[in-house]
Amino acid sequence: MKISKRLENVATLIDNDSSIIDVGCDHALLDIYLALNKNIKKIIASDNKKGPLLKAKENISFYNLENVIKTKxxxxxxxIEYDIDTIVITGMGGNNIINILEKGNLSNINSLILSPQSEIPEVRKYLMNKNYIIEKELIVKDKKKYYFIIKFIKGNISYNEKELLFGPYLLKNRNDIFYEYLNEEIVKMNSVLRKVPDNKDIIKYIEMIDEIKKY
Ligand SMILES: C[S@@+](CC[C@H](N)C(=O)[O-])C[C@H]1O[C@@H](n2cnc3c(N)ncnc32)[C@H](O)[C@@H]1O
Incomplete structure (x- = not known):
């Protein structure tokens, strides 16, 4: 089966042998892809709305995976169930992701694969304060949009402001897409600056990007 480039990249960060819950599974295409292509011990596809879950069930049954993927x-x-060790949440705003994590219990969770569509630095900071570190992060461009896909594992670290804003892993492992993203951020921020010329936060943000691009 074919899934989007974004979801294919999410799948690369999910370990074989893990037991996952996909919160906000919608169509459950990621879960079906994982069931067909990886050795995942247990998959829960979960959503808070009946419509998406119905679509998920139809898709799962189309691939005869009713005994492999549990829908909730x-x-x-x-x-969540007691034996789940990995949380996957993609395609939601960062604040929504933080609210979901804040209401849950992370004590059995070894890793989280998150792809927030907004408030990305806030998500990095929230999990740093919950004793998780970023093991890997991908920046993916799919249909002209940039997506950040972050894998957190247990650990203690203190990320600085620049690392929280741009991702410590991405800063150390730069690729062309990352530089392309930085250039687009500069263009975007310069157009904001033309409307509010003395916005100190934006000036500082642009300076940070210029600095990153130099080294
Ligand atoms: C834009 S879709 C993303 C679907 C899929 N995860 C992806 O990345 O393609 C967001 C889904 O999250 C679900 N959702 C939003 N808030 C939720 C919550 N608090 N608990 C469970 N599901 C939620 C929505 O119903 C919707 O199906």
Whole structure:
């Protein structure tokens, strides 16, 4: 089966042998792809809305995977089971992701694969304060949009402001897409600056990007 480049990249960060809950599974295409292509011990596809979950069930049954993927209706991590060690949440705003994690219990969770569509630095900071570190992060361009896909594992670290803003892993492992993203951020921020010329936060942000591009 074919899934989007974004979801294919999410799948690369999920370890074989893990037991996952995909919160906000919608169509469950990621879960079906994982069931067909990786050795995942257990998969829960969960959503808080009936419509998406119905679509998920139809897709799962199309691939005859009803015995492999368990579907559950419920808010956030309410649907988690005791043996789940990996949380996957993609395609949601960062604040929504933080709210979901804040209401749940992370004590059995070894890794989280998150792809927030907004408030990305806030998500990095939230999990740093919950004793997780970023093991790997991907920046993917799919249909002209940039996506950040972050794998957190247990650990203690203190990231600085620049690392929280741009991702410590991405800063150390730069690729062309990362530089392309930085250039687009500069263009975007310069157009904001033309409207509010003395916005100190934006000036500082642009200076940081210029600095990153130099070294
Ligand atoms: C834009 S879709 C993303 C689907 C898929 N994860 C992806 O990346 O393609 C977001 C999904 O999250 C679900 N959702 C939003 N808030 C949720 C919550 N608090 N608990 C469970 N599901 C939620 C929505 O119903 C929707 O199906």
């Amino acid at each position: 209706l419920g808010d956030g991590l309410d649907t």
